[in-house]
Amino acid sequence: MTNAGNTLTGSRKNALYIGASGEIFTKTAKALTLLYDLNREDVRASHRPPVNPDLVLIEAVGVDAHDAVELIPAVRDSVGNCPVFLIIDRRDGDILFAAAKHGVQGFIEMPGDLANILSIIHKEEQRGKGVFSGQIVSFFSLKGGVGTTTVAVNVAEQLAIHTGGSAILLDINMPLGDSALYINPGGREYYSINDFILNINRLDDDLMGNAIACHSSGLRYLGLPANLEELESITDVNIKMVLTVLRRYYNYVIIDCPSDLNPVTLACLDDSASIMLVAEPSLSSMRAVRVAFDTCRQLGYPAQRLKLILNRAIPQGDEIINELLEALQIPVDANIENNYLTFVSALHKGCLLQEFAPKSQANQQMKDIAALLLPDGLEEGKAVLSSSSKKKSAWLSFLFNKRSASPIEAGT
Numbered sequence: 516m517t518n519a520g521n522t523l524t525g526s527r528k529n530a531l532y533i534g535a536s537g538e539i540f541t542k543t544a545k546a547l548t549l550l551y552d553l554n555r556e557d558v559r560a561s562h563r564p565p566v567n568p569d570l571v572l573i574e575a576v577g578v579d580a581h582d583a584v585e586l587i588p589a590v591r592d593s594v595g596n597c598p599v600f601l602i603i604d605r606r607d608g609d610i611l612f613a614a615a616k617h618g619v620q621g622f623i624e625m626p627g628d629l630a631n632i633l634s635i636i637h638k639e640e641q642r643g644k645g646v647f648s649g650q651i652v653s654f655f656s657l658k659g660g661v662g663t664t665t666v667a668v669n670v671a672e673q674l675a676i677h678t679g680g681s682a683i684l685l686d687i688n689m690p691l692g693d694s695a696l697y698i699n700p701g702g703r704e705y706y707s708i709n710d711f712i713l714n715i716n717r718l719d720d721d722l723m724g725n726a727i728a729c730h731s732s733g734l735r736y737l738g739l740p741a742n743l744e745e746l747e748s749i750t751d752v753n754i755k756m757v758l759t760v761l762r763r764y765y766n767y768v769i770i771d772c773p774s775d776l777n778p779v780t781l782a783c784l785d786d787s788a789s790i791m792l793v794a795e796p797s798l799s800s801m802r803a804v805r806v807a808f809d810t811c812r813q814l815g816y817p818a819q820r821l822k823l824i825l826n827r828a829i830p831q832g833d834e835i836i837n838e839l840l841e842a843l844q845i846p847v848d849a850n851i852e853n854n855y856l857t858f859v860s861a862l863h864k865g866c867l868l869q870e871f872a873p874k875s876q877a878n879q880q881m882k883d884i885a886a887l888l889l890p891d892g893l894e895e896g897k898a899v900l901s902s903s904s905k906k907k908s909a910w911l912s913f914l915f916n917k918r919s920a921s922p923i924e925a926g927t
């Protein structure tokens with residue numbers, strides 16, 4: 516067994532290969548030879564990594580691939596902070612996602628990636644060790660047409676401005692998704708979510724910079740594919756993988772969700788640090804809010820993850836809506852004014868508010884919502900509920916059954 520201590524230059528590193536295939540081991544050792552001495556460990560024999568490897572490669576090919584992924588936590592435990600890469604022979608969403616979840620640094624796909632293995636490892640190391648730190652923020656409403664996309668894109672823009680471009684908007688409103696109307700990527704062909712999934716293993720900083728659309732504010736954008744057949748690849752497993760990767764590149768991953776709880780939406784909500792429920796002051800929207808809160812509680816989401824945004828709010832407030840919110844014990848975290856002219860004119864010009872009406876109240880309200888998500892801008896308890904009657908109008912109770920009156924509890 517060779518290690519860094521007995522090489523001629525002393526600058527070579529020590530890598531550990533875990534896997535049964537002699538052929539892949541030999542090829543990998545050759546590809547790494549400039550920088551690493553590769554030692555092999557067959558996990559089916561007794562598993563004990565050699566002294567402090569600088570790199571671990573786990574073979575996850577053929578029928579044993581899933582078993583290999585299961586080994587990752589134990590391997591990570593024994594090698595500490597050392598980067599772990601998975602050698603794969605196919606892009607199986609389950610394998611990629613499970614591996615990313617276990618904190619692997621990257622993937623080496625056989626046979627194509629072997630030629631670039633050193634640069635793949637180098638780029639991943641540059642990016643930092645296992646940093647999955649970006650915050651996922653989902654904008655969601657169980658009722659359509661309440662302004663979810665409008666709020667998502669404008670808040671995303673503010674987050675991009677505040678973070679110097681470290682924010683990306685993801686549109687999962689299959690099949691069409693309206694966010695492109697606001698972001699207006701145009702010009703040339705940029706990656707769709709589908710392209711991103713297909714190329715997930717080839718991504719590097721250059722590709723991330725050039726292939727992903729960028730709005731003039733610095734907001735990055737991944738929209739839906741134009742070809743409807745390509746929507747098939749946008750599954751819950753794949754979208755989780757996309758989120759896992761995007762979190763490594765951006766401080767904020769903002770998702771414009773559809774108005775239903777399909778598996779892809781749920782996958783996004785599951786991983787979200789904040790779920791921004793968008794509503795409008797109407798009874799049907801309030802009912803949707805109540806159901807969304809109940810569902811989130813049933814899913815075990817912590818109460819503080821949910822924030823209620825009341826869009827198209829009227830200045831003096833709506834007495835019945837305020838009563839309902841109070842009865843449901845759901846505080847409103849932010850209001851957005853009802854301003855048809857500003858919003859629709861901005862949309863028709865393909866602009867976001869920061870460009871179209873930077874000084875408008877609506878734009879200021881988008882900034883306030885972004886501030887709710889920024890670590891230094893959190894303002895707790897911004898409830899704007901009316902302190903009037905605590906009694907819910909009796910005739911509305913058919914919409915809001917008794918259990919709706921209980922507050923949601925902090926989940927796990």
Ligand SMILES: Nc1ncnc2c1ncn2[C@@H]1O[C@H](COP(=O)(O)OP(=O)(O)OP(=O)(O)O)[C@@H](O)[C@H]1O
Pocket residue numbers: 656658659660661662663664665666688693774826827828851852853854855856858859862
């Ligand atoms: N505060 C507001 N005042 C006036 N008009 C608004 C406001 N917010 C959104 N709108 C307008 O309402 C329309 C619907 O908005 P948007 O597309 O954002 O809703 P949505 O909830 O995403 O709809 P969908 O369910 O179709 O995805 C748009 O024309 C938008 O400009």
Ligand SMILES: [Mg+2]
Pocket residue numbers: 663664665688693
């Ligand atoms: Mg929408």
